[in-house]
Amino acid sequence: MDSTDQLRETSRRIRKHLVRMHRRGSHFGSAMSIADILTVLFFRVMNIPSPGDPDRDRFILSKGHAASALYATLATKKFFDESVLERYLHDGECLYGHPVAKSLPGVEVSSGSLGHGLAIGVGLALAAKNDGKSYRVFVLMGDGEIQEGSVWETAILADRLRLDNLIAIIDANNLQGFDRVENIQPISTFRRKWEAFGWGVEEVDGHDHAALLEAFGRVPFRPGAPSVIVARTVKGKGVAEMEGRFESHYLSVPADRVEDWLREIDEKS
Ligand SMILES: [Mg+2]
Numbered sequence: 001m002d003s004t005d006q007l008r009e010t011s012r013r014i015r016k017h018l019v020r021m022h023r024r025g026s027h028f029g030s031a032m033s034i035a036d037i038l039t040v041l042f043f044r045v046m047n048i049p050s051p052g053d054p055d056r057d058r059f060i061l062s063k064g065h066a067a068s069a070l071y072a073t074l075a076t077k078k079f080f081d082e083s084v085l086e087r088y089l090h091d092g093e094c095l096y097g098h099p100v101a102k103s104l105p106g107v108e109v110s111s112g113s114l115g116h117g118l119a120i121g122v123g124l125a126l127a128a129k130n131d132g133k134s135y136r137v138f139v140l141m142g143d144g145e146i147q148e149g150s151v152w153e154t155a156i157l158a159d160r161l162r163l164d165n166l167i168a169i170i171d172a173n174n175l176q177g178f179d180r181v182e183n184i185q186p187i188s189t190f191r192r193k194w195e196a197f198g199w200g201v202e203e204v205d206g207h208d209h210a211a212l213l214e215a216f217g218r219v220p221f222r223p224g225a226p227s228v229i230v231a232r233t234v235k236g237k238g239v240a241e242m243e244g245r246f247e248s249h250y251l252s253v254p255a256d257r258v259e260d261w262l263r264e265i266d267e268k269s
Pocket of ligand 1: 171173
């Protein structure tokens with residue numbers, strides 16, 4: 001099994017966890033959208049010897065409503081037992097619908113109020129510089145999320161501070177809460193906006209493990225500048241009847257579809 005075969009198998013495992021978990025709650029499509037990005041980050045790109053290692057790379061899921069994908073990835077990474085995922089959204093348990101800092105090994109910050117994760121990332125990246133540490137900070141945002149003004153205030157600051165250890169990823173699935181992103185704020189202009197704010201920018205297929213690996217391997221894209229990867233994705237990726245559907249933001253997985261969807265994920269290459 002070569003490197004990308006292993007990554008595909010890992011993504012399948014994460015997506016199958018998500019199908020089982022999302023018999024409860026919403027945001028199934030949001031979570032499926034980022035499974036490949038999280039796989040590549042946690043299994044190849046980021047250096048995390050252990051969740052408490054002071055020199056570890058940091059990951060912030062700014063689109064916190066996709067918390068299930070983070071939990072499924074951390075469990076697949078063996079930061080905690082995969083059986084813990086069965087407690088997703090159960091009363092009295094710590095697998096909340098949005099991440100809560102330190103609720104589980106590997107959950108770095110509380111998130112879900114959109115537009116805040118990048119600012120936290122700037123703080124962590126600046127701390128690394130001030131402390132002479134070499135760790136990097138990765139922040140995953142939604143494509144609807146970057147309409148928040150706080151994102152652009154932070155983008156200006158990250159450029160001024162020359163935070164080349166900060167890498168933002170945009171989950172560009174062209175869907176947000178109530179419409180297509182292109183109907184609200186066209187995503188075709190992402191590249192030139194980020195470039196205008198001083199960032200190095202690359203666009204990549206967010207479901208192509210090899211392409212993601214290649215892009216992450218080249219950061220920083222511009223010397224001394226923060227980087228952003230616009231990852232083109234499909235909401236609900238992995239289950240054909242949910243792919244690209246706005247409804248996947250809100251619907252739970254129907255109990256009578258679980259086995260079919262698990263089989264479908266297994267059969268896809
Ligand atoms: Mg989106």
